[in-house]
Amino acid sequence: MASEGLWPVPGEAPTTEDLSRCVHCGLCLSSCPTYLVTGLEVESPRGRIHFAKLIDEGRSGLTPAIARHWDLCLQCRACEAVCPSGVAYGRIQEHARAQLSGAAGGRVERRLRRLMLRNVIARPRVLATAMAPARWYSGSRVRGAVRRVRVLGLMGRLGAGERQLPARVGKPFRPGGLLAQPVEARERALLFSGCVMGELFGEVHRATGRVLARAGVAVEAPGGQECCGALHAHDGDLEFARKLARRNIAAFEGSDLPIVVNSAGCGAAMKEYGDLLSGDVKWAARATAFAARVKDPGEYLAEVGAGGPGRLTARVAYQDACHLAHAQGIREQPRELLRGIAGCELVETPGADVCCGAAGIYSLVQPEMSARLRSRKAEQFREARPDIVVTANPGCQMQYNAAVAEAGIDARVMHLMEVLDEAQAAAERDG
Ligand code: SF4
Ligand code: SF4
Incomplete structure (x- = not known):
């Protein structure tokens, strides 16, 4: 249960039970990237939980400074992995982020980000259009020329983004059919494509199909699947993340086949659909059953044997x-x-x-x-x-x-x- 506290969005607040698990031992500090870089307690997991506790206990409102410290968290969950008290830091941070829509400072930026996540990332056609220039540019002569004149260092964020693009973005992967069919299939699996993954890393899905086929696994990528909602949940847009989760559960229902997920971020979110939909009586059991089927491909191959x-x-x-x-x-x-x-x-x-x-x-x-x-x-x-x-x-x-x-x-x-x-x-x- 969340306390009344001073949460701007009480319905999505971190629960007092989750927050009270932290005993302030500090064992997570040396695993936290933002603490490693800054050396500041306020940029550590313990510091960020402390702020959440202050709000939960009604001793502080959500100030712009607290919002900044939460915003700087990568939600990488390194702290969660080493915490001896089992603090569910990822869940706490998602609910903390849900409060930020009501926080002072940075409102416009947050609204724009949410609009982009809902209307570009989660809409396959819009995303495909938005990614088309990046796909064209990645293997073009223009890119070679841009690199030769060495202007990237002067282009700030754009320059960093340019260097992130793969050398050549291949054909996108669009789910809706059979991906791999070995001569003698001994297993069957389903593939989840994802949003950006399918658009920019279609080759990874095709490689996965070939690897699984060599392992004797027939793979199908069912239609109707959508973005997993991880980016929305991390942004605190939990209601929208739940909407996407329900659609994905429906798209993959009808069998108990494993669901192979090439993006670790998507896989982690999908393994937690049970938690995300735990308050929804109609969907909670379906979400838990779905989550149990989700597999990282490395995890899956370790189980069925690499071919x-x-x-x-x-x-x-x-x-x-x-x-x-x-x-x-x-x-x-x-x-x-x-x-x-x-x-x-x-x-x-x-x-x-x-x-x-x-x-x-x-x-x-x-x-x-x-x-x-x-x-x-x-x-x-x-x-x-x-x-x-x-x-x-x-x-x-x-x-x-x-x-x-x-x-x-x-x-x-x-x-x-x-x-x-x-x-x-x-x-x-x-x-
Ligand atoms: S989050 Fe865990 S490891 Fe970090 S201070 Fe709290 S109890 Fe200790
Ligand atoms: S999730 Fe946030 S607080 Fe935890 S280790 Fe990563 S950056 Fe640090």
Whole structure:
């Protein structure tokens, strides 16, 4: 239950039970990226929870300063993963963000952000139109010219965004049919496409289809699926996130097949649909059943067995996506799959599980902190000199494109499924 407190939106306030789990031990501090960068208690998980408690106990209103400290949180959940008291920090922060629509300061920016999330990100046709210029530009001569004249450093946010774009954005992936059909299927699975993932990383889905087919899994991507709602929930727009969750549950109902999700951020949100819809008597049980079927592809392959050996001679730096390592607890399975590739040298960089600063739309709304976190990664890449940087989330892939450019090294950035696909195809060719 949430207390009356001084919450601007009491119906969506963090609960007193969730807040009271924090015993202020501070064990989370050294895992928090914003604390690591600033060294400030107010930019730590404990500090942010303290502010929420003050509001909950009616000892403070939601001031612009508190809103700023919450806004700077990446919602990476590194704190949640190490907290010995089991504080549900991700849930607390989503409900804290829900209060910000009623907070003083930054109202216009927040309203615009919500409009963009609802009317662009969550509307496939509008998103496809919005992404078309990026797709054209990514592989164009104009891009080469822009890079040659070295003006990106002078272009601020736009320059950083340009460096995040993949070298060449392939064809988008639009769900609504069969993706993979092995000659003899021993398993069946469904694929969730996602919003930006489907538009900019269609190749990852196609690679996943081939990898799963080699493992003997037939894969279908059902129509009717929508954006998972993670970005909306992280923005505190919980009502809209619930709407999207209901549509996705309906789109995937009718079987108990596993639902493979290539974006760690989407997967984490979908595994928590039960929690998101726990207050909805009509949907709570359906949401819990749906959530139990959601699988990261690395997690799924560890269960059904990767199909066939791979060969790839490369130094590979695996970087944990926060919503895979901290929110889903998946760290070892992707590493095991990489270790299984002949010729693959897995290089562990320090802080591989510290947020890269992508964090959904964080790099757009908090460019300075995002750039500081990206620079830490660039430094580690410069030191480790990987041939390939591997991760499992589209936002991280984009941030690592920029980090690799900043490091000045010649490394490719790939999704785990792309690496497996390339390695397995090479092994097939070599016989
Ligand atoms: S969130 Fe957890 S780890 Fe951090 S101070 Fe509170 S109880 Fe300790
Ligand atoms: S979610 Fe990440 S950035 Fe936010 S308080 Fe926790 S560790 Fe720090």
